[in-house]
Amino acid sequence: MYDFYNDPAQLAPAQVLREIRADGSFILKSPEPLKPYARCIGEWLEHWVTVAPERPYLAERRGNGWFRLSFAQVRQRVGSLAQGLLELDLQPGRPVLMLSENDIDQALLSLAALHVGIPVSTVSVAYSRNTSGGCSKLKAIIQVLKPAAIFVSDGDAYFEAIRLTRPECPVLVARNAQEIPDALALPLLYKTETPAVMAAFHRIEGDTPARFLMTSGSTGAPKAVINTHGMLCANQQAIAQCWRFVEQGEVVVLDWLPWSHVFGANHNFNLVLRNGGTLYIDDGLPLPGQIDRTVENIKSVKPTLFFNVPRGYEVLLPYLERDEELSEALFGRLRMLFYAAAALPQSSWDRLVACARKVSSEPLFFATEWGSTETSPVVTNVHFNSNRAGIIGLPVPGTELKFVPSGDKLEMRVRGPSVFPRYLDDPVNSVAAFDEEGFYRIGDAGRLVDPEHPELGVQFDGRVTEDFKLTSGTWVSVGTLRTRLVSALAPYASDCVICGHDRDVIAALVYPTPALRELLGREGRTMNGSALAMCSEVRLALCAGLQSLAKAYPASSQHAARLIILDSPPSLADGEITDKGYINQRAALSLRADAVQRLYAENLGQDVILLAEVYGETA
Structure with a gap:
């Protein structure tokens, strides 16, 4: 019988090196070195438009069906938008700030900005749609980011947020631009690409900022985290060396996770692009009244990789348990089911495995990773057979994970090419974020599943600060x-x-x-x-x-x-x-x-x- 877990073409072996120190701390790292990786995110797009130009890359719901763009179509639009951005002569080093929900317009504008070295930043839709408090959070974010431009999908839906924040920069609007005074309709930004686009593309270096992501604020006031092209490319290379199957087969992802967070943006969006996959933008949400759209989309897309948060699975589970057609659509050709962003209750794990067994004889590869906005995000990765929730895997290639005694726990700290350089315009918090050896203090605790066998992985042990x-x-x-x-x-x-x-x-x-x-x-x-x-x-x-x-x-x-x-x-x-x-x-x-x-x-x-x-x- 074929053993997926022990096939080195599919998954990296579960191996780890441990350095034990006299002070009670220890360091884990992968024995496999990190292989060379792309210079910038745009190199992935340039590669796939050459290798598979007609392959569908981006898709979103329009009417009763899906509107799809191939890699060639995306690259043409990206070049045209990038030319338009260059002609706007935006303030160097400042981001294009995205206020609205995931859609193809935002994806194209983000890729265009990244292609010519302009950073992007997407913030939670809640900050713009909830205007009862005068958009105070959004005002604070704008003050920190000082954006070069702001993008919204719909002038009617985001008029009030723009009116309240009064940004001192161009406002780009995909639809109903006339509702916002002096706004620039996004279609007018499409220009004929000139050699200036590729000249700017070739000037991008590994330390060029790519995304400014706001921390969630779960441990304090939100901060703007600088994610460079090098960080993001190194992280995706490390993931591919653990999950080797992402380079071996069809990558089809249906995803709702917001691009305002590192999970949806850096991890999922970049994984699809890096590996030449197809991203279906899910217009459903794991909320009452909106989960039905996700159910419909799963049946239509039949993904090969599926990502969600524990809360998302909790909402989806009752549908899976009573709808065999849905279970067949989700698990029928699935290569991996994935959870992250919070700890998964064991009961949810067991119920998901039971749903998969009803429709598939293949064992379910149920995986997770661990990291943060500051680590682009992946630090540890499950690339072996794990039969319970809470195991967060082993350090990915190129990353060192230090365990430091803290009370009755072990605080985890991280060092490697995927770790952020600093917070934007915040030297005090930037210095405090790192220890004397340059390890980022992530704030989480962990322990070895078995101290005698570290290759069995790390168990998440909660947040030290909670x-x-x-x-x-x-x-x-x-x-x-x-x-x-x-x-x-x-x-x-x-x-x-x-x-x-x-x-x-x-x-x-x-x-x-x-x-x-x-x-x-x-x-x-x-x-x-x-x-x-x-x-x-x-x-x-x-x-x-x-x-x-x-x-x-x-x-x-x-x-x-x-x-x-x-x-x-x-x-x-x-x-x-x-x-x-x-x-x-x-x-x-x-x-x-x-x-x-x-x-x-x-x-x-x-x-x-x-x-x-x-x-x-x-x-």
Whole structure:
């Protein structure tokens, strides 16, 4: 029987070198050196327009079907737009700032700018579409980036954001440009390409800025991270040396992940381009009312690689479990299922594997990687058979991963060609980001799956900055506990927030799923969290989850003793959740302060669900 995992043509062998130091720290790195990589992102486009000019490259939904552009068509449009950008004589070194959602216009404009050495920056759509606060976040970002130009897809949809921010630069608009005073309609930017385009292309060097990405702000105020052409090209080369199959077969990707984040932009968008694939831009989202479009698109596209965040899979899973046609479309020719951006609950992993087994006899290659906006993003990569969530793989070629003792954890730090040089115009934070050896302090903790066999990989161990102590002095690993609790409560919790800093017990705020409401039929659809918690069916279901976790992990620092069901989903506008579905613990605890107080009130309300109700302990 063919063994995909042990075929060196498909996956790199699971090997690692370890350097142990006297101070208790150690360094892991790949024994395989990083091979030569492209000078700039535009080299990938120039390559594929020569090798496979008629192959579909970009596609988006228009009407009832897909509008597709081949590599040759994309290159023609990129050259024409690049000429138009050069004729605008934009301020050197400053980015073209993209405010709108993923679409082909933004892709073409981004590729055109990158082709002639103009950096690009895409920010969360929420900053432009939520104007109730005067677009304060967007104003702050514009002040940091000082963009050379701003792009929006639709003048009608983004008129208010432009009016409130009053940018001092050209505004480029794909549709309805007349709605924004003095805006330049994007079609007018298409010019006849001249030799100036390729002259600018050849001047690009590895340290030329390519993207300015804003950090999510999950550990503080957002900062502008400089991603150079060299960083991005080195990172894609490292990925290809781990997942060798991306160079061996058809790469077809359906993706919704926003280009405002490193996952959607640097990882997915660049992986498709680097390997000559086809990117179908998914106009669905993992949200009620919008996931149906993703379901429709999966059935149409039948991807060979599929990327998502844990929250996205949680929303998609009920559809996969009841729709065999959808499972066949997703898993039928899939070479890899991938998750990142947050820890995946084991229950979600098990359910996805079960769905795949129903329609495919081939083992599911379920992979992940780990990194950050500052590391372009990949530091570690799973390129071996892993049967559980949380294992983040081994360092990719060219990258060193240092483990430094920090309390009862090991803080991970990173050095290599894919690590950013600095934050834009922020020397203080730039210096503080690196240790004395030049390793980037990423803020996450990790440990070896088996210290005697480091080749088995690294286990993610939460964010160092999120952890806290109980009054007993015991540390609580928030990241680890969160995923375990979501798994224990499955399928009734989409996510949770861990509470208990300087308290005697751990508690949790729970975001309910539709499955929890369905326990009560139609009546449950409109109930708030307190009303749901009063119902015996709901209490029993959630208490059973608390009980199972406490039995598996009896230590007080490893299970929750009480919880509250939240009334509303996490707020993107308020920074409680990022575009890619990662819960910001700090923001959530602040925004939900009233609920936290109810969890620790002297006289607990009836909407607080206790472990003691079924486990026989004092909560």
